[in-house]
Amino acid sequence: MSVPVVLVAGLHGPARTAVVDRLLRERPGALAIHHDLCSITAGSLLRVVRDAGGEREQAVVRLAHGCVTCAVRLDLVPELLRLAGHAPLLIVDLWDSVEPRTVAEALDAEAADELRIAQVITALDAELTPVDVCRGEPLAEVGKPGAAGDRRYLAEVLVRQIEYATVLALPEVLPAPLPEADPENVALCRELLGHLAPLTPVVGPDERLPAIGEAGLCTFELAARVDPATAQLPPETATGEVETVIWRRTGPLHPERFFDAADTLAIESVRSRGRFWLANRPDRMLAWDAVAGVVTVEDAGPWLAALPEAAWELVAPVRRTAATLDWSAEHGDRVQHLVFTGAELDRDRIHALLDSCLMTPGESLAGIDDPFAPILDLKEAV
Structure with a gap:
């Protein structure tokens, strides 16, 4: 029987x-x-294995390429x-x-028969989360890059950790005799998480x-919860x-006008997606x-309405279901579905x-330039 693995991000x-x-004590x-x-x-990492009693093993691992992908594939698995x-349970302290998705999919691809992913927990400091989700600094500037040349942003990684998780944990992290976390900050953090990941x-x-x-x-189901075509986007609500x-609309967007509005839209809220x-x-x-004013636009593949009907059978059922929910007589599953989360939104x-x-x-569209071409066409060509 496979051994359960809990990812803690x-x-x-x-x-x-x-x-x-807590997991070590309880299991x-x-x-x-x-x-x-x-x-x-610099091409190395420190690996530590421990149990409820403390550290059992420690080793310095040298990698040919200093990146998270290599660390997972060459050492973690x-x-x-x-x-x-x-052990009856293995805990990966990321x-x-x-980002837990990278690790979950690597384990599923390389060791599915021996290991099964039981939970993906993202642990959060209730005091820091409402602040950090607004921070637009690159990871390299705050000393947390996952590889040389890592261009991700702190808030970007944080929301991905939150939205991919199957459990969100707010443990007590302040040791005595320091005061407990401010109840108002804890309540604000819970409120924010209820908007970013309402089903978690x-x-x-x-x-x-x-x-x-x-x-x-199932890592495919986990991915479907966050991938653009099938994402479980939060409902409109105010707390x-x-x-x-x-x-939400069905008609097409004008490329120039939408491009010109993109920067304004990016700072209208803390988090937006769709x-x-x-x-x-x-x-x-x-x-x-x-997130935090940093916007990314990517090609997520064809609309199902643009595919021949015979190709629909090759598409995952969850994707077909999502398309059916968006379907309109005029535009098929083509939809404008953008969600904005923040404080005091207008x-x-x-x-x-x-x-x-x-x-x-x-x-x-005659005579109109496509300002998205340098972004989208370049990615397609790579």
């Missing part, structure tokens, strides 16, 4: 350690493995397989900026973690200090992803700005 190291410690015989990547840009015969359970310091089941998680606004289409690219689904302003970017009846 999170930028906040003390919170992550608190969750790992006798469990082992935790952690790779310290502080020196990964073999070590988990080695330890699988010695380093700060490691949030576990506080005095609450039980969900039980580890016999069946493993005490956080709001989520949805803009899928959209441009009048000059009617066959391509485009993904919008923005719904009317966001809607008015986006509505002004839509093509008007009878409007022609």
